[in-house]
Amino acid sequence: MRSRGERSTLQALLRRWLKFSAADEFDDATWDPRFAQERKLLELLERNADSEYGREHGFDRIRSIEDYRASVPPNTYETLEPYILRMCKGQSGVLTSDVALMFATTSGTTGSAKYIPVTPSYLEEYSHGVHVHTYRIFTDFPDLLEGKLLVPTSNDVEGRTEAGLPYGAISGYLTRTQPRPIKRFYALPYELCKVKDVEAKYYLTLRYALPEDIRLIVMPNPSSMTLLADKLTAYAEPLIHDIRTGSVDRAYLPEGTPASLGRGFAPEPRRADELASILRSSGKLLPSEVWPNLRLLSCWKGGTMPLYLRKLPDAYGDLPVRDLGYMASEGRGATPLVNSGAGGVLNVTSHFFEFVPEEQRDRDDKEFLTADELESNREYFVYFTTSAGLYRYDINDVVRVVDFYRNTPVIQFVRKGQGMTSITGEKLTESQVTGALLDAVETGRFDVRHFTACVEWDEPPYYALYTEVGESMTSDLCRELATAVDRALSARNIEYEAKRDSQRLGAPVLKRVAPGTYDALRQKRVAEGAPEAQVKIPQLSTNMEFGKDLEVLEVVRAG
Amino acid sequence: MTTDVAVIEEVFAKVALLDRLTPSQRRRLARLATTRSFREGTVIVRQGDTSMALYVLLSGRVRIEKRSEQGSTVEIDQVGRGGFFGEMGLIDDVPRSATVVALESTECALLARWDFQTELREDPYIALALLPVLNQRIRSLQEQLASARSG
Numbered sequence: 001m002r003s004r005g006e007r008s009t010l011q012a013l014l015r016r017w018l019k020f021s022a023a024d025e026f027d028d029a030t031w032d033p034r035f036a037q038e039r040k041l042l043e044l045l046e047r048n049a050d051s052e053y054g055r056e057h058g059f060d061r062i063r064s065i066e067d068y069r070a071s072v073p074p075n076t077y078e079t080l081e082p083y084i085l086r087m088c089k090g091q092s093g094v095l096t097s098d099v100a101l102m103f104a105t106t107s108g109t110t111g112s113a114k115y116i117p118v119t120p121s122y123l124e125e126y127s128h129g130v131h132v133h134t135y136r137i138f139t140d141f142p143d144l145l146e147g148k149l150l151v152p153t154s155n156d157v158e159g160r161t162e163a164g165l166p167y168g169a170i171s172g173y174l175t176r177t178q179p180r181p182i183k184r185f186y187a188l189p190y191e192l193c194k195v196k197d198v199e200a201k202y203y204l205t206l207r208y209a210l211p212e213d214i215r216l217i218v219m220p221n222p223s224s225m226t227l228l229a230d231k232l233t234a235y236a237e238p239l240i241h242d243i244r245t246g247s248v249d250r251a252y253l254p255e256g257t258p259a260s261l262g263r264g265f266a267p268e269p270r271r272a273d274e275l276a277s278i279l280r281s282s283g284k285l286l287p288s289e290v291w292p293n294l295r296l297l298s299c300w301k302g303g304t305m306p307l308y309l310r311k312l313p314d315a316y317g318d319l320p321v322r323d324l325g326y327m328a329s330e331g332r333g334a335t336p337l338v339n340s341g342a343g344g345v346l347n348v349t350s351h352f353f354e355f356v357p358e359e360q361r362d363r364d365d366k367e368f369l370t371a372d373e374l375e376s377n378r379e380y381f382v383y384f385t386t387s388a389g390l391y392r393y394d395i396n397d398v399v400r401v402v403d404f405y406r407n408t409p410v411i412q413f414v415r416k417g418q419g420m421t422s423i424t425g426e427k428l429t430e431s432q433v434t435g436a437l438l439d440a441v442e443t444g445r446f447d448v449r450h451f452t453a454c455v456e457w458d459e460p461p462y463y464a465l466y467t468e469v470g471e472s473m474t475s476d477l478c479r480e481l482a483t484a485v486d487r488a489l490s491a492r493n494i495e496y497e498a499k500r501d502s503q504r505l506g507a508p509v510l511k512r513v514a515p516g517t518y519d520a521l522r523q524k525r526v527a528e529g530a531p532e533a534q535v536k537i538p539q540l541s542t543n544m545e546f547g548k549d550l551e552v553l554e555v556v557r558a559g
Numbered sequence: 560m561t562t563d564v565a566v567i568e569e570v571f572a573k574v575a576l577l578d579r580l581t582p583s584q585r586r587r588l589a590r591l592a593t594t595r596s597f598r599e600g601t602v603i604v605r606q607g608d609t610s611m612a613l614y615v616l617l618s619g620r621v622r623i624e625k626r627s628e629q630g631s632t633v634e635i636d637q638v639g640r641g642g643f644f645g646e647m648g649l650i651d652d653v654p655r656s657a658t659v660v661a662l663e664s665t666e667c668a669l670l671a672r673w674d675f676q677t678e679l680r681e682d683p684y685i686a687l688a689l690l691p692v693l694n695q696r697i698r699s700l701q702e703q704l705a706s707a708r709s710g
Contacts, residue, residue: 027673032595048640320652337673340654341609376595377602402608406593410611 010181011145013136023132026124026335026349030408032347033371038065041352044387047121052300053083053389065408067367068284074392077114077539087117090163094387096121102156103167103327105494106427113494115167116329121387126170129332129350133325136337141295147213148187151175152205154225155193164465169193170329187212191258193202196244198502202231203252204240204261211271220324221424222299222308223460223504229315233284240279288317297321301342302413303422311459330395331384332409334411343402343410346371351387355380358398361417365377374401374409396420421542424457424504426496428463428489430540436488446481447472450518453485454541455507462506463489466547468513475556482510482558514551564589567668570615573641576649579688587678592668597661606658610648612669616640617667627656637662650677650693 029036045068049059056074073079075142077280083095092099096119101408103115138144156172172193175186183190187209195201205228219225238249246267253262278289287294297316300311301323316399325344326333331351334344346353348371358379360366374380376545379400384393403410416422420429433453441448447470456464465482484507490497499505521537568589571577577585595619597603603614606626616638623636623644637646637658644659649672679685 229613336609338609338611339652340648341607343611345611376597377603377605403604403611404593404595404669406669406671410609412609546649 010184011117014145014182014185015135018131018135018149019137019254022349023135026128026132026347027178029349030345030406032345033408037352038346040349041065041068041385042123044352044385047387048095048097048128048389050123051093051095051097051389053391054097059392067372068385069392072391073396074368075390076394078395082391084115087389088115088141088161088163088165088235090165092162093341096387097152097392098308100165102165102173103161103378105158105167107327112501114329114388115161117388118170118173119387119389123170123173125350125387126332127174129325129327129335129347130174132347133335136335137296137298137322141216143293144215144295145185147215147293148209148219149214149216150187150205150209150212150214151186151218152201153190153193187214189260191260192355194252194256194258195261196256197254198256199231200252200257202228203235203239204248205259206232206235207242207248207252207265210239210275210290211243211268213293215293215299216296217287217294218298218324220300221504222297222305222312223424224298225297226308226311226315226459227503229287232287232290236275236279236285239270239285240275243268243275288319294319296339298324300413301325302326303415305342315494327395328395328397328410330388330390331386333384333397333399333413341402341412343407343412345412346409348408352385354383354385355399355432359488371409372407374411376401376404379414381492410478410547415542421455421540423461426499426505428453428493428494430538432489432492432496433540435492439488439491439509440481440484443484444471444482446477448481450513450537452537452541452546453539454546455544456509456547457504457544460504460506464547465508465510466513466517466550466552467510468515468518473512475554478510478512478554479556479558482508482556486558509555509557510555511547511552512554513547514553517550566602566617567592567594567615570617570641570668574613574615574643574646574687576613576646576692579691580685583686584678584682584685584688587682588670588675589668591674591678592670594666594668597665597667599661599663599665601661601665603659603661603665604645604655606656608655610645610653611661612656612671613643613645613649613675614659614667614669615643617666617668620662621665622660622667623657624660632658642691647696648672650689 015431045059045062048054062068062071080095087094087100088103095117098119098121100117100119102118104118105113105115115349135519153171153175154169156168156176157166158168160166175190175193188205192201192204195204217225224314240246244267246265248262248265261447262321275285279285282289297312297319300323302320309321320339321340323336323342323344332347334346336344353371354368355374356366356368358381361381377400379398382395382397382399385391398414398417401409402412416427420427422428437448437451448467449470450468452466453463455461465485469478490500518537564586568585571585571589577588603621618640619635620639622634623638624632624634626632645655
């Protein structure tokens with residue numbers, strides 16, 4: 001246990017370090033984003049000029065953003081994949097001059113996982129955004145570090161490539177490599193990210209957090225915050241018992257759990273009494289009551305998240321919620337500086353960004369814009385250039401400009417690009433849905449005429465499978481079909497599988513529509529002016545109200 | 560943008576929240592402002608979005624509109640040169656309360672909340688000058704509340 005004096009010295013040092021290592025540089029750069037971006041780009045290209053990709057594209061001759069565009073084509077994961085696969089096999093100097101420490105995994109558009117190289121310089125860029133975000137939060141909520149921060153992370157070593165390099169989540173890597181004095185501000189130990197069993201993970205998270213004075217909770221998805229609150233009440237009795245006795249219920253230490261997680265707890269009868277008293281008086285344990293000094297929640301607020309955000313006050317009261325920032329394994333796009341809305345200031349000192357107006361995406365002569373050229377309230381596709389070896393990389397995200405901070409745009413994530421949905425981070429593509437459906441239909445058991453999957457809101461949300469089927473399809477066969485599609489989607493998309501396993505996505509529900517429904521839909525589109533040959537009813541709709549006006553004859557849930 | 564600081568300062572003097580500041584305080588704030596042009600028809604800010612700055616019109620004209628819970632949109636004001644919106648966002652961290660659309664080519668000066676608050680920390684007299692304006696706001700809200708209760 002550190003004394004109050006030591007703790008406040010450490011806090012002051014941490015604040016100064018965040019300010020001088022990142023926040024001031026970022027803040028200064030927002031006055032002139034064009035200058036900051038060109039400087040960032042040239043620095044990044046110079047560092048990687050000796051890589052194979054750098055030599056192929058003449059990085060050493062590039063002197064401006066215009067030169068860069070003339071030398072390097074826009075990329076997708078598929079165009080960079082041959083290089084990345086060689087890096088996975090241990091080759092160095094392929095996309096970047098520095099070596100990959102690990103690969104961040106994310107779901108790919110064609111089914112298999114994407115591997116994003118994580119190099120030391122990429123980690124520096126990524127952490128830069130984290131530090132700016134953290135500094136501003138500490139400035140706005142100065143007493144956060146008087147208590148502890150609850151920040152669950154994901155496993156950084158899910159597996160290893162052929163060359164033995166780990167792949168997994170960057171968040172786990174950053175937690176593992178934090179300096180020891182910083183770790184003391186966090187309620188959860190790094191080893192918790194190794195727990196795969198969802199129930200055990202939530203239980204242990206609460207076992208570590210409940211005795212602490214939690215001031216800030218950071219979880220990317222607000223639905224996870226709601227689930228945490230639900231588990232708090234569900235596990236109230238065993239948690240109070242464990243806190244009283246300084247133990248951990250063995251039911252929540254499944255085989256494979258790191259041994260350190262069950263040890264080191266002291267009995268805390270006074271805290272157990274407090275919690276028991278709250279439970280007696282209100283019949284449940286609410287985060288707002290068990291952590292009365294909780295100051296702030298931080299999670300994603302853009303895209304489809306408002307659906308979940310509406311639920312937070314039930315458990316957390318009227319606490320401010322700050323967006324976590326537009327970010328992905330591929331990079332950190334924006335840092336929120338205020339709590340209002342879901343916008344963040346473009347991270348002009350982290351990576352180099354280009355933007356294409358949303359309506360121009362499929363045009364050959366699309367216009368690439370820099371940060372200083374964006375207009376208010378317009379939507380753009382984003383292209384990242386980062387030290388991970390992603391050059392002019394189309395991340396397939398649409399963002400909207402919601403405001404300006406000095407001369408730098410404030411952007412908000414709107415949605416994944418065409419043909420993709422992601423309500424809990426599953427990033428499901430139409431090709432994955434089509435593939436899963438074909439897997440099921442090719443068994444010869446199901447007579448499917450038309451099919452559209454779309455997310456529908458519930459707790460948890462689920463995919464509705466609007467299906468027009470033949471007369472031979474009984475209710476049991478419809479259920480089997482939904483189950484087969486669910487399994488095939490899990491096999492094709494690791495994020496979908498993870499979200500289903502962790503209960504953040506419910507089982508899909510097949511909604512059998514009346515015969516002739518799709519013909520009527522097609523006719524409606526033609527009547528609205530679409531050329532008949534081009535009318536295509538999608539197999540994955542991003543419109544959550546796709547089925548609103550359809551006549552549904554039967555509803556069956558997979559499982 | 561090449562708009563003179565003096566022009567921004569002159570327009571700041573007409574903003575209720577800033578009109579009690581001394582000329583030198585307003586000049587310091589004007590130096591921290593950036594300028595931005597918007598084409599006719601552009602949505603400058605949208606109701607519910609992140610609010611980062613005060614906007615002051617240097618030229619042009621805008622329509623301020625509000626969406627009701629029933630989904631209909633009502634025009635609540637039109638403002639021209641010297642008009643402003645987003646002033647409460649300098650103090651409160653709340654989303655935009657209305658949508659603002661440029662009715663013609665419009666130029667605005669933007670003062671970021673962070674820069675305004677940094678000035679506040681460095682010169683607490685700015686905060687003192689704001690108190691009467693904020694008091695007036697509270698009184699006005701209380702009157703509206705009383706009127707709503709009695710009506």
